[in-house]
Amino acid sequence: MQLPRQQSVERHSTRGCGMRAAVVPAFGKPLTFEQRDVPQPGPHQVLVRIESSGLCHTDIHAAAGDWPIKPSPPFVPGHEGVGVVEAKGEDVRSVGIGDRVAIPWLGEACGRCDHCVSGRETLCLFQKNSGYAIDGAYTEYALAHGSYVVPVPDGVDPMDAAPLSCAGVTTYKALKVAEVGPASRVLVSGIGGLGHLALQYARIFGAETVAVDVTDAKLDLARELGADHVVDARTEDVAARVQELGGADAAIGVAVSNAAFEAAYGALRRGGRLVLVALPPDGRIELPVFDMVLGGKSVIGSIVGTREDLAEVFRLHRRGQTRVIRETRRLEDVNTCFEDVLGGKVSARLVFDLR
Numbered sequence: 001m002q003l004p005r006q007q008s009v010e011r012h013s014t015r016g017c018g019m020r021a022a023v024v025p026a027f028g029k030p031l032t033f034e035q036r037d038v039p040q041p042g043p044h045q046v047l048v049r050i051e052s053s054g055l056c057h058t059d060i061h062a063a064a065g066d067w068p069i070k071p072s073p074p075f076v077p078g079h080e081g082v083g084v085v086e087a088k089g090e091d092v093r094s095v096g097i098g099d100r101v102a103i104p105w106l107g108e109a110c111g112r113c114d115h116c117v118s119g120r121e122t123l124c125l126f127q128k129n130s131g132y133a134i135d136g137a138y139t140e141y142a143l144a145h146g147s148y149v150v151p152v153p154d155g156v157d158p159m160d161a162a163p164l165s166c167a168g169v170t171t172y173k174a175l176k177v178a179e180v181g182p183a184s185r186v187l188v189s190g191i192g193g194l195g196h197l198a199l200q201y202a203r204i205f206g207a208e209t210v211a212v213d214v215t216d217a218k219l220d221l222a223r224e225l226g227a228d229h230v231v232d233a234r235t236e237d238v239a240a241r242v243q244e245l246g247g248a249d250a251a252i253g254v255a256v257s258n259a260a261f262e263a264a265y266g267a268l269r270r271g272g273r274l275v276l277v278a279l280p281p282d283g284r285i286e287l288p289v290f291d292m293v294l295g296g297k298s299v300i301g302s303i304v305g306t307r308e309d310l311a312e313v314f315r316l317h318r319r320g321q322t323r324v325i326r327e328t329r330r331l332e333d334v335n336t337c338f339e340d341v342l343g344g345k346v347s348a349r350l351v352f353d354l355r
Contacts, residue, residue, distance in 0.1 A: 021139035022334050023074045027065030030335045031077075031138075038141045043089040046146045048101060053137040053331070054080030054162035055350040056193070057256065058105075058279075060338050062132055066281040071132045079105040079130035080162040081137025081144075082152060083354075092146030100158065101149035102165040102314075105304045107134050108145040122303050138331060140354060150310045153318050160317060160324040163193065163349040166304060168313045168322070170277060171198035171254065173305030175205055178250035178275045182206030187248040188227075189238075189264045190255030191218040193349040194277065198252050199225050200322045210248060210267075212238055212260070217347060221325065239266030247272060254278050261285045265299065273298045326351050 019038050022031045041047045059077040061067055081103035085095055095101055109116050109124035116124050130136045130144070152161045171194050180186055186202040187210040188195050195213070202209045203226055210229040211222030222230050231241050242248050247269025253261050256278045262285055265274045276285075276299065287299065305313070316322055325348035329337050337350050 019140040020331075021076050021135075022331055023076055024063045024071075026073050027063070027070075031063065031338075033332070036139075039143050041087050041089045041092075041143055043091040044146055045089050045143050046085045046092055046095060046101070046149060047087040048081065048083040048103060048137075048142050048144055048149070049086045050081050050083040050137050050140055050142055050354045051100075051158040052082045052162040052354060053078045053352045054166060054326075055329075055334075055337055055341065055352065056080055056166050057341060058166075059131060059138075060341060061279070061281065063338070067279065075131070076135035076138050076142075077131040078136030078138040078142075079103065079107075079132070080165045080167075080351075081130070081142055082158045082161045082165065083137075083142070085149075086141070088146060094147055095149060095151060100152040100161075101144075102152055102161055102310065103130050103137050103142060103144045103149055104165045104169065104307075104310055105129050105131075106148060106307070108148045111147075119306065119308075121306050138334065138352070148307065150307050150314070153314050155318050156314055158355075159326065159328060159351050159353065161314065162351050163197075163324050163326055164313050164317055164322075165310060167194045167349060168197050168317070168324075169305040169310040170194060170302075171252065172201050172313050173309050174198065174252050174254075174275045174277050174302040175201045175250075176305075176309070177300055177302040178252065178273050180205045180207050180250050183208070184249040185210065185246065185269075187212060187242055187251040187264055187267050189251060189253050189260045190257075190278065191222045192254070193346075194254040195252075196221055196225060196325050196348050197322065198254060199227055202252075204316065204321055207249075210242055210245065212255075212263075215344065221347065225323070233260070233263065238263040242267035243269075249273070250275065252277060256280050258282075258284055265297070268295070268297050270295045271297065273300060275300050275302050277302055325349065328353050
């Protein structure tokens, strides 16, 4: 007798019969923990035993229902999940049992629209996002689409791979969108979980770098990572300071601040590009149209990178070209971790260790 398709699964035996998951019960409420059955993958899915899961500010926005497009509670957050494939559906060909993979923000896309087939899959109107539209990686086991997980190369620590799966690939893509090249001047606004990686990618691309922040610790981190210029936005006029250097060819806006966006725009030289990455809940920016038109300046939105972008990010890290500044926490402390991020108490990135 032939089994139904959803039961035709290749698997390692999972440890025990249940799993613990951190769940958003309702917007604005503390996350709660639930004991759930370990799910079984469908034909195109893999079951991943989670080893690490990064905490992205997007997870906090999701739990609060901050954005116009909202998830539907209850749901499991997390889109920086890394772990080992324990089981897979019969139609999964790209990864195998025992492979270490990342579960990024792009949980799946249609694969057929003009965006998908032209290498812009993160613009697909039919995409589903991990930890938002589908349950994510704040759990011991997670389901993911087998074609949209990304293999993590040997030699890349799972604790590093988690932040690279969002903070890394997002800023790497932003540098690509900004068309950064050797000898260009790049401003990075906000040297936190995303910005400390954006700064490193700008250096890899051969750019002269300007780091902007409002805390001593983040400014010191920028210096440690080799920023050519460091600007304290508390005491200095960012636009004026950068214009003294000749202006920025590109500015990467990763600080969650409308004022920071506008200061970064003011720092652009003629022909410069402001790339917006951060998403303030009430995000607005006023632009001087006359200056923008005559100066040939651009303002561009950049969402996370593609699967290929993430593969490139992992290869760069494996070669020792990037450092992930992170702190390790336990998943049971997730609510305290949210408070620490919101209170500015985190140096760069928090990663939950589920091993």
